[in-house]
Amino acid sequence: MTLPEKNSENKALNMTTVTFGDFTWLDIVQPTKETIKYLSVRYNFSPLDLEDAMSPLQVSKVEEYPDYLFIIFNLSVFDKLTRRSSRKQWSAFVGPNYLVTLRPPEFKFAGEVLTECELKEEARKEYLSQGSGYLLYRILDHAIDRYFRVLDKILDFLEDIEDDVFKEEVEVAPQLSILRRDIIIQRQVMFPTRSLLAELEKKLKPFSKIDLTLYFSDLMDHMNKVCDTLDEYTEIIDVFKDTDYLLSAYRANRTIRTLALFLAIVLPFLFVVGVYLILPTSLDKSSPQALGILLGSVAVVIGLILFFLNRRRLI
Numbered sequence: 001m002t003l004p005e006k007n008s009e010n011k012a013l014n015m016t017t018v019t020f021g022d023f024t025w026l027d028i029v030q031p032t033k034e035t036i037k038y039l040s041v042r043y044n045f046s047p048l049d050l051e052d053a054m055s056p057l058q059v060s061k062v063e064e065y066p067d068y069l070f071i072i073f074n075l076s077v078f079d080k081l082t083r084r085s086s087r088k089q090w091s092a093f094v095g096p097n098y099l100v101t102l103r104p105p106e107f108k109f110a111g112e113v114l115t116e117c118e119l120k121e122e123a124r125k126e127y128l129s130q131g132s133g134y135l136l137y138r139i140l141d142h143a144i145d146r147y148f149r150v151l152d153k154i155l156d157f158l159e160d161i162e163d164d165v166f167k168e169e170v171e172v173a174p175q176l177s178i179l180r181r182d183i184i185i186q187r188q189v190m191f192p193t194r195s196l197l198a199e200l201e202k203k204l205k206p207f208s209k210i211d212l213t214l215y216f217s218d219l220m221d222h223m224n225k226v227c228d229t230l231d232e233y234t235e236i237i238d239v240f241k242d243t244d245y246l247l248s249a250y251r252a253n254r255t256i257r258t259l260a261l262f263l264a265i266v267l268p269f270l271f272v273v274g275v276y277l278i279l280p281t282s283l284d285k286s287s288p289q290a291l292g293i294l295l296g297s298v299a300v301v302i303g304l305i306l307f308f309l310n311r312r313r314l315i
Contacts, residue, residue, distance in 0.1 A: 018117045020128035025135060026100045027114050039100065045093060046070070053091040053102050060089075060192045062199060069094040069203060071136075073196070075143060076189045077106045078150045084178065085150075085185045092136055094207050099132040101139070109142040133208030137215050140197070144222045147190075151229050154183065158236055165244050168251060172244050180237050187230050194223040261306075268301035 014035065018025045028035055036050045049070040052058050063070040071092045076085040090103035090110070103110055116123040127135050157179055164170040201216040 016114060016118075018114065018124065018128065020124045022097050023128045023132070024098045025114075025117070025128060025132075026098065027110060028100070028102045029105050029111075031102045035102075039093075043068075043093065043095070043098075043100065049093070056089065057087070058089055060196045062196065062203060064203060067095065069207070071196075071200070073140075073143075073193060074189050075107065075147070075193070076150070076186050077104075078153060078182075085182045087185060087189050092139075094132045094136055094204065096132070096207060099135050107143070109146045110139050113139050113142055130210050131208040133204035133206075133212060134210060134215075136204065137208075137212055137219065141215075141219060141222075144219060144226065147226060150186075151226065151233075154179070154186075154233060158233065158240075161240055165240055165247065172240070173248075176237060176241050176244065180234075180241075183230060183233050183237065187227075187234070190223070190226055190230060194220070194227055197223055265302055268298055268305060 014029045014031065015038075016027045016029075018027075031054060033054075036054060039045055040047065040050055045068070046063075046065070049063060052070075052072060058072045058074075060074045061072050069092075071094065072089055073091070074087055074089045077088050078085045088104050088106060090101065090107050092102075093100040101110055113127065117127055127138050157175075161172055161175055161179065164172045164175070197216065197220060201212060201220075204212055
């Protein structure tokens with residue numbers, strides 16, 4: 001039985017090495033400058049590739065060399081507390097008898113495959129005996145499967161917002177804006193990744209002992225489902241946004257109508273009372289005739305204002 005290598009050097013460089021026969025998988029979490037120096041000496045990778053592996057924001061791509069492939073993947077990390085996503089990258093060097101992966105600690109999908117290989121001889125044999133191309137496919141498969149959990153979380157948030165849209169006391173515009181921004185980030189990450197996976201299927205063939213066509217076909221089906229789901233979520237948010245706008249406009253109009261009705265009653269009364277108070281002192285303001293004129297004037301003015309507002313459909 002071939003066991004994973006664990007020594008002080010690996011620990012210092014944040015590396016875990018798993019071997020099976022003549023094949024080696026080197027997984028590096030949070031690579032440092034010392035790690036990059038180690039890789040340049042051991043594998044003689046291109047300095048430009050090693051520099052890109054350390055750069056936090058590179059586009060998804062695959063670089064082809066005579067004896068290895070260098071691949072940069074971009075995936076999103078979703079924070080369920082803030083409901084926001086951030087883009088992070090991980091890289092892979094695919095060689096004839098090795099696979100080197102460099103990743104941030106947030107990407108646990110590679111760690112799951114690694115732990116399985118560490119604990120189970122059957123897993124090491126299955127994953128590592130078929131070449132680096134097949135092993136990379138298994139890592140990608142785990143990554144896409146875990147991503148469906150992110151989609152489920154977004155769906156839960158959409159369902160919460162759907163209930164809040166029809167609640168007058170809840171302001172959903174900020175929530176919609178945050179979730180819309182998040183889905184835009186998801187689309188910016190997953191759509192280029194889908195194109196990259198389609199390109200990888202052919203380029204990984206020399207590094208796999210088995211035909212990967214069916215495996216990548218299944219992987220592409222999952223990716224297409226992910227992208228279609230993100231498109232669907234975008235449409236749902238647009239519907240929620242339009243609905244919230246219409247309901248907000250309706251509530252604002254209802255408030256305006258209430259204020260208009262209130263002012264139509266109060267303002268004429270105040271105006272007539274003010275006029276009444278400044279009448280000459282020679283007039284008997286307390287007589288029934290004066291009071292009748294006052295109330296009649298108020299009624300006429302209120303009636304005219306209500307008639308005007310009704311004609312304008314403001315009430």
